[in-house]
Amino acid sequence: MTATTPKRRRGRVAEDEIQSKPEWSQIPEHTRHVMLCTGPRCVQRGALPLWKVLRRELLVANRIETTDGVLLTRSHCQFPCNLGPVLTVYPDRCWYRVANAEDAQRLVREHLIEGQPVPDLLLNGQVS
Ligand code: FES
Structure with missing residues (x-):
């Protein structure tokens, strides 16, 4: 058994030991923040x-981390697991079930490029 320092057991390391790049000090450009749930139940339903x-x-639409684009991130469980795969769009407060590739393509085209929520994919009804 190897000895570990107390700080490693807690998962925290000294600041100068943390990997870093200059661009990691910047908030990426974006208009909308999209969070795809990759919690355990959404993964079982095909989120990855x-x-x-x-x-x-x-990327094809040049909408990743651009001023009129999207910051796309993965999240852990967002809680309405039974309705997943769950994807949320902020600041629009839209909660979606994205069941397959066709849904994902529609969501990108209609909401993230054209700016119109996709009513039949929404979990939280029509958003004003
Ligand atoms: S695992 Fe995705 S909402 Fe819970």
């Missing part, structure tokens, strides 16, 4: 392949 679809579609 949706991440690749979302990212690809946004």
